[in-house]
Amino acid sequence: MNTSIRLPLATALALGITAPLAAQADALEQQLADLQDFQVIAHRGASGYAPEHTWPAYEKAREMGADYLELDLHMSADGKLMVIHDDTLDRTTDGEGKVKDHTLEELKALDAGSWFNQAHPEQADDAYAGAEMLTLDEVIDRYGTDVRYYIETKSPERYPELQRALVETLEAEGLVESGSVVIQSFSQDSLQQVHALNADIPLVQLVWYYPEEDGDGLAEWTGVTPDPAEISDADFQDIADYAVGIGPNVTYEGEDVIDASFVEQAHANGLLVHPYTINDPEQMQRLLDWGVDGMFTNFPDRLKEVVE
Template sequence: MFKKLLQPLRITRLYFYALHLMLLLALTSVIVLLSGHRFDFPSLFFPKEGIVTVAHRGASGYAPECTLASYRLGVRMKADYIEIDLQETKDGQLVAMHDKTVNRTTNGTGRVKNMTLAELQSLDAGSWFNDKYPIYAREEYASERVPTLREIFEAFGKNTRYMLETKDPEEYPGMEEKLWALVEEFDLKAHVAVQSFSKESLVKIRSWDKDVPLFQLLWYNRTARISQAMLTEIGGYANGIGVNYLRIDESYVHKVKASGLLIYPYTVNYQVNMENTVNWGVDGVHTDFPDRFREVIAELDNGEV
C-alpha cells in the first residue's frame, strides 16, 4: 500500500489541459472583476473573429438601402451589425433614411421632417434601385417602403445587432430619448451600438448606459490627421471612431488603436481596400457588400490572398 502511495501520480493529458484551462478562466475572471469592465470572451479565444462586419444601410450593394429587404440580406449574409441611419418624421416617428430628403431613394420629393409617417410610407423606396442597378434588380423591391425603427426591431429582434446612427440630432430634439425608449422596450441593450457625428448626442446616450458601444463619426476632405488630444477627448465618452476610408492610412489606424479606441472605416466596397483594412488591423468595416468582406477575411486567414 505504501509503495503505491510513493509512486508518481499519473496525470492524463486531457486532465492536464482541462486544469490549465480552468486556471486561465479563473485568472481572467479575477482581472475582469478588478477592472470593472465588461469582457469579450469570444475575442479572447477567437481573435480572428474580432473584425466586425457592418452592413452599411443593410446589404445596400444588393438591395435598396435602408429598407427591410436590404436589412434582411445583411442578416442573411451574417453581418455582425446592420447599420440604420435615423431621421424623424413630422409626427415624431423614427425612420430609416440616410438623406434629409426623400428625393434620391424614393419616388417622392421633400424633407423627411416635413412629412408624416403615412405620407412617407406611401412612397416607393425600391424602384430607383432597380433602375440604377439592373443587375441586382428584383420586382419585389418596387414594393419596399421606408421602415420605422420599431418595424425593424419587430422584424429582427435579437437575431442581429444594430448600429444605430443619430442623423442631424440637432434638428430632432429628443431623438435620443425615442431611440433609447425603443431599445429598452425591445430589450436590445446588448444588441445595439450607436454612432453619430454629434458628440452631444453620444454623450447624452452615455449618461444613460455606460456599456453601450459608442462611435464618434469623423469626415475628412483631405488626408486624415488626428491629434492625441482629440483621441483622448473622444475616449472620454466613446469606444471608437468611424472614419471615411479613402482619407486614412495604416499609420492613422495604428495611432487610433494605440490610444485605446476602436476604428471602423466606412464605406469599404472593393477587394483591395478590404484587404488593406484587414492588414492595417482595423476593428471593423462598414461595407455595402458584407458577404464579400467576410470572404476576404476568410481568404486572408487561409493565406489565399
C-alpha cells in the first residue's frame, strides 16, 4: 500500500498500519483528552497586555500559562499565510488597505506595535514600537510543538487556497500528528474543507448571535444555527458531524444571547463549548458555573487565577 496517500487515523489503524501511527494516535487522543479539561485560550496572544499577534503578546501568554495561542490567518498577495485579525491593515499597523493586496515584503516593513501604545497608554512599552507582522511559518519555527495553536481561518471566498495551504503546512511541520492544533472558523464551508483534507484535526465552529432587525429573536451571523431559543439537538449534531466544539459569543451589547441550557445541550450532543472573548473575572466565573470547557481571553493571567 502507498502510505503516502493520507488516510484518516482510525481507518489506518483499522487496516493495521500501526508503526509510526501508534504514537500519532496517542498524541491525538491525548489532545482530545486534554480538551475535556478547561482550556485557557490566549486571544491573539495576551493581547490585553501587548500588541495582538506579535512576539510580546505570545511570549506573555506563554508566561501566563495559556493552553492555546490563538492565531487569525489571512494571505498576502504572494500567497504567504499572515497572522493578523483584520482583513485590512489600518487598525493594527501603520499601513493601509487589504492584507491580500500587499506582498510579504511590504507587510514585513510595517509597524504592527506602535498603535497599541497609543490605544493603551497604561500598557505602553517603547519596545512594542516597530513590531513586525508575523507569518504562520515564523510562529511555527519559533515554537514548534512546544505550544498548541488555535487557528482561525477566514472565508473561503476571500482566500480559496488558504485551507489547503494551512493543512499542508501543519502536516509538514508535524503539528497534526503531535496534537498541537485546533482550527476554528465562522465559515462552515472552510471547516468542512479542512475536515475533508485532514479528518484528524479538531475543529470548532464559531457562531455569533445578534438580535433580528425586527426585534423578534436572534439570528446567527452565517446561518449555521437558528436562534438559540429554538436550537435543536439536530442542529448541534450537524456541527458534531465535522467539529468537536462550538465557539459562541455570550452577549450582544450587554445582553445575554446564550445561557447555561445552551452549554448543557451542546454537551449532550458531544460538543465542547469555548465562548469568546471573556475578560471580566465575574463573567469568567459565571461561565465556569455554566460548565464551559474553555474561554478565549485577552488576559490569560486573569482567567488562570479564576480557574485556580
